[in-house]
Amino acid sequence: MSQANQAQICLQLANITKVFRTQELETHALRGVDLTIYQGDFISISGPSGCGKSSLLAIMGLLDTASSGSYLIDNRDVSQLGVDARAEIRNRKVGFIFQSFNLIDEISVYENVALPLRYREADASGKMLREAEIDQAVRHALQQVDMAHRGGHKPNQLSGGQQQRVAIARALVGSPAILLVDEPTGNLDSKNGDAVMALLKDLNRAGTTICMVTHDARYAEFAHTRYYLLDGEMVSEHALAEAS
């Protein structure tokens, strides 16, 4: 049972399905997934190639919509929202960390981290962030990942491990409800991979809610609750152990 069970629900998926249809083929990528993540939790999702991990993460991150089912973030139903409303909630509620760091080499580390907040400012969401607030948030995020001294560098002047830390700062800068993490160590050697995982663990200890997809069983151990996706269906480690 999750140690965060007393906490508020951060995100709740109920009976989520995802069907991809092409002219000849119908692929059932997700078959009725239920998942509740509590504030402060750290969960991992593993499973074989093609089991639906990316499809699920895309739905959780509001990059894609489910074919059916309900999805709540911070108690708000987001399953029926249009593209613009989804983008706004994604910007405010979700921080993404990808295997490929997805930083922009033409601008500084500082500006990379500021980008989600500048985008938010440009959005007609009512509340505008002032430059001083952006500056404070960027500095704080860079400090959280111990990269404050590299703010003026370009991403391609950094090691892979440092780039991933900057990507984590960019994910944290908007104080999201949840970090969605997709194979965070996939492009790193084991030393840098271990350091990134230690950082995620520290962030979780400090209160950040994390949902991580990983192939690496060693890193899945960092999570409080481990889930497996098998052919589009969610199975918890507990259920797997009972079945064997």
Ligand SMILES: Nc1ncnc2c1ncn2[C@@H]1O[C@H](COP(=O)(O)OP(=O)(O)OP(=O)(O)O)[C@@H](O)[C@H]1O
């Ligand atoms: N855009 C799409 N159109 C059609 N089928 C798709 C599409 N995206 C994914 N699928 C199919 O849905 C299923 C789940 O794919 P998904 O990418 O979610 O798996 P995964 O677990 O992330 O795999 P991997 O570990 O290899 O990245 C697969 O059978 C895949 O071929």
